[in-house]
Amino acid sequence: MQRPKKVPLRKCVGCQQQHAKRELIRVVHTPDGAVELDLTGRKNGRGAYVCRKMDCFKLARKKKSLERALKTAIPESVFDELEFRLEGALAADGQS
Numbered sequence: 001m002q003r004p005k006k007v008p009l010r011k012c013v014g015c016q017q018q019h020a021k022r023e024l025i026r027v028v029h030t031p032d033g034a035v036e037l038d039l040t041g042r043k044n045g046r047g048a049y050v051c052r053k054m055d056c057f058k059l060a061r062k063k064k065s066l067e068r069a070l071k072t073a074i075p076e077s078v079f080d081e082l083e084f085r086l087e088g089a090l091a092a093d094g095q096s
């Protein structure tokens with residue numbers, strides 16, 4: 001019997017559930033004040049995570065959870081890109 005590997009968990013700002021990092025999309029507030037999607041998970045800055053699910057994204061957007069998590073305003077373009085990625089992710093199962 002194989003012991004399951006420990007996977008890093010992060011909390012989704014939409015549903016508030018813990019999920020494996022790779023199942024989430026990271027939004028990062030960079031040291032120079034920009035807010036962007038971090039698809040590699042390696043960018044510097046404060047990060048917030050949302051599931052690769054449209055429902056979580058919509059919830060997070062509606063409740064301004066990303067704004068609160070990152071303590072900054074989220075540009076409309078970031079929401080647009082996130083939405084675009086999620087629509088893509090639903091069709092093509094998340095390859096990295």
Ligand SMILES: [Zn+2]
Nearest residue numbers: 012015051056
């Ligand atoms: Zn979620």
